[in-house]
Amino acid sequence: MATHKVGGEVDAQCTRCKLTLAHTILAMVGTKIARVRCNTCGGDHAYRAAPGVTDRPSSSSSSSRASRASSSSAATTKAEKIIISFEEQLAGKDTANALKYSPKDTYQVDQVIQHPTFGTGFVTAVRGDKVDITFRTETKTLVHGRGGAPAEKPAFSPPNARATGPADKPLPPQASEPPADSSAGGEGAAPTEG
Ligand SMILES: [Zn+2]
Known part of the structure; x- marks a missing residue:
């Protein structure tokens, strides 16, 4: 120029x-x-x-472009650190004994879970029957400790007890027959008609 x-x-x-x-x-x-x-x-x-x-706009934009490039590379570095931190956290845990996730099992913090959908994750928090598991892409809140016996036992024995109970006692309904005896007695005491 x-x-x-x-x-x-x-x-x-x-x-x-x-x-x-x-x-x-x-x-x-x-x-x-x-x-x-x-x-x-x-x-x-x-x-x-x-x-x-x-002429002039291109020269000024090229300098701003350079500063933008340097700032964006710094942001990329930060994003990579987050990914690495998950891998590092997982590496520090007992991945060899990863448990297959099941709502019936009960989990503890730091246990490694293998989920059929979300992949490998580790427990970060336990709140009653809920458990927070951090997976590679996201943290999920799942249920656990639902395998308790009380849910299964009542389903088996009570129906059997009730089936035998009523069958043993067909008699009580016959208690309505005594009135027939009184009517029979009434027959004998009805000579007034003849
Ligand atoms: Zn012209």
Whole structure:
């Protein structure tokens, strides 16, 4: 851009031709081209940089681009650290004895869990029947300790007890027969009709 001088040529947007054309520089203000004459139509007008050939914006944006690149690389480094920390945490645990996740089992903090959907994770918190497990991509809250015997035992014995109970006692309904005895006695005591 320092090569521009009055009388030289420069590509510029011609206001009459509506095209990017070769122009002759008529006047300059410092290093900036101020006025040009179109080599095609011969008209002279204020200088307009050809689209995409802008000098000053490109030089300033290249410097900002450099600073942006350095800051983004720092952010990338941070993201990598997070991933590594999960791997490192998992590596410090007993992955060889990873347990297959089952809501019936009961887990403790730091236990390594193998989940069929979420993969390998480790227990970070236990809250009653809920357990927080950190997997590679996310932390999930899952249930545990649901394998208690009380849920199964009542399902078996009570039905058997009830099935035998009523069958042993078909008699109570016959207690309604005594009225038949009194009616029989009534027959004997009805001579008034004859
Ligand atoms: Zn022109």
